[in-house]
Amino acid sequence: MTRSPASPLPPPKARRRLRENAALTQAQLAARVGVTHETVRAWESGRSTPRGRKREAYAKLLSTLAAEAASRQAEPVPVVVAVGAGPGAPDVAADSLVLPAKPLDGRESGASEESGVSGAGAGADSGAGVVAGTEPGAGPLSGPEPELGPAGMTPAQAFDALYEFSAPALVRQAYLLTGRRELARESVERAFQSAWERWPEVARDRDPVGWVRATAYEYALSPWQRFRLRHRHPEPPPADPGDRTLLNTLLRLPPPRRRTLVLYDGVGLGLPETAAETEASTPTAANRLLRAREALADRLPELADPQVLHRRLAEVASAERLRAAKPPTVRRGSERRARILTRAAIAFTVALIGTTALTLRTAPTHYEPPVSPGETVRGVPPRVAPGALSDEQLELRQKLRDQLQHGPERLTPRLG
Template identity: 50%
Template sequence: MSRSTTDSASSVTLPTPKERRRLREALALSEEQVAEAMGVTKATVKAWETGRSSPRGRKREAYAKLLGASEAAEATRASSGASGTPPGASGASSASGASGASASAKPDREPQPAPSPAPAPVKPVPREPVLPSVNVRPKAAVKRAAKPPGAPSAVRAVAPGPARKGAPKPQERLKPAAAEPAPAPEPARPPAAPGLTPEQAFDALYAYAAPGLVHQTYLLTGRRRLSRESVEYAFHHAWEHWPEVAVDADPVGWVRAAAYEYALSPWHRLRRAHKHPDSPPTEANRRALLAALLELPPPYRRTVLLYDGLGLDLPDTAAETEASTPAAANRLLHARTVLGQRIPELAEPEALHRRLRALVSEAPTATLPAARVVRTGSERRTRRWTRTALGVTAVLICVTAFTAATAPTRYLPVEVPGETVNGVPVRGGPQKLGPEDVELRDRLRSQPNPGPERLIPSAE
């Protein structure tokens, strides 16, 4: 591959990870189909859609063509050039912008007919995706992708799953939400003026999102102290990775995911301060709803809060909980069923959506430290961990050097000194001969024994 080809392939702009998932579902493609078309594994495609990695080289260009992102970028540049507006002046690009651009009109000029047109990348005919638990058509997915971030989804439909206790009937499909005067959706990011320093941008994000996140985390855990600790940890983590958070399409979602993961960690059960939830509120309706939420498993509780409480659509909810769209839909169905059984007036999805929306949008009352305290605490903790790591590394190096310097060059077996052993019998056999015994022995050997003649055999 030449250098020019590599540079052109690497310059292809890909949509955000959430938008990649939306575009794939809009084309009615599964992860296995995309992996087979790109020549990679399903895990690699999942990593591309969660943002853990991105394709490079020719695969990046092919992936952009498969999703239709390159055509959308060319159409946007052509329309901005025709109107005399410089690229990027029409507003910041968001996760829904790429899908909206792909559905926009092409340039005005008519393509010249060619006798042998170049083969275009084959795209599958849009069809209804076969999902075990989601009733989402490609057109609905395209409309959802074209909506601005944070807009409440009108799709409340989830296809039938396997028959089980508490699950809806196979013919049941959740109805679209009734047209109701819903509150205005919250923006995905705080308003930020150009030219802000990293510290000012972090302080603005903290002041905008921290109080609401503490209230949401309390609804997830039922523990006020743990909710404040989770939000502080999330913002500590965000300041440590601020270059990544600053360019993220949804920084509030980034911090929210970190706070939820920390708050729902099962290790908090081993801490005495967070072993039991706090005392429930005095209001009967809130107490019943919070008790019913806390009875749900943590993934189900998080899914219903994101979907019905915050108004995220199903793909965004699945991406934030790191689950597939069918799994998120099944969790949502189960959570709604359990909440409807516990609180009969919330059996309808619209009623549950209104109650959770009102509960989430309550004015937070938690007192949090200042943003500067959170930033300095994060920096202090980073310095402490860095110094600890350097100290441990230096100690290991010193111990290794001392051991290498003092170790013997060859092995010398250790000689064990003799010891007196008791209980062993005296050595047997004849005793040592004295002088008289030696003289008698010599005389017996030299002189024959007096007495009768011995019988000596003769040779005759």
């Protein structure tokens, strides 16, 4: 009796990519296969492999998702720079706290079923930025990697488009994290300068705005900021008393909880995306989010509703006049910073080479033993100062003076 070959399955990373391209959560895919979402998570991480009927059902479902992705890729896609609010977005300005466009890979962060945390961030778009001439579902199994910008767009134009779209919202998010307008603007500009230095890598990233956002958050929340002279002088608080209370309460939270709250309830990321961006596990991110919400609800009970909290965060961030620099200025600043660092590295290398050459030139070529330290000699009588001569000494001196001054007469030897 021969055993029929098992149904082929793509690699674990490809399985996850197919599920995300179809906008399915692990719980939804598990319900369609007939297993738990922990089992699907183990399949996608490679810790286990499906067998038997579960393998056949899983392979059939993945084939269906791959076919749907291929059919979507064959359809013509318009070249769009998304700036409007997506479906279900709150009624705020287009450049407010939330980035309204979907990410380049078409993911929807609707994985809140896995953690049990509900709120405004569940099922919201993660907000990546510029969609230009690529299919949102593109991946290794369905097509080439997405490009940031159409074929005729130069790297500088693609960078400017990404900056103009996402910089205003990122400055407002950084303001909620720090409460400082100048630091928020500087953090976003420094993050975009780092992105321009690594532009080929960032341009092909699945979520370029997420890359810049993580860099800006790290710079804004760096503990070294407290040692700057600018940090010692407080900035004027918001004019509205309610906004001032909310911002002060938000700034009292520990930085990890504050960042998790802004990402989940402010930006609208899902819990797995929030955990990944904060470099924490999903349970840890959920715990930070619940503690942050409890702290805000204790001080402001009306913010216990996540929808109200999401709207208030957007209003506080939009009430301030936070302007970012122009894209060419940021690019020039990045290039100037790169030139300064390059010249500093060259100068340091030259100084190191010169110091090494000088050391080799002046270093001794053979061993010279050191001079032994002096030792004290004991037993020698001390030197006595001269005094008056005695009678015997006087007599001897006179006797010597009376004798011949040139010695005795020469004695001539005689033959005997």
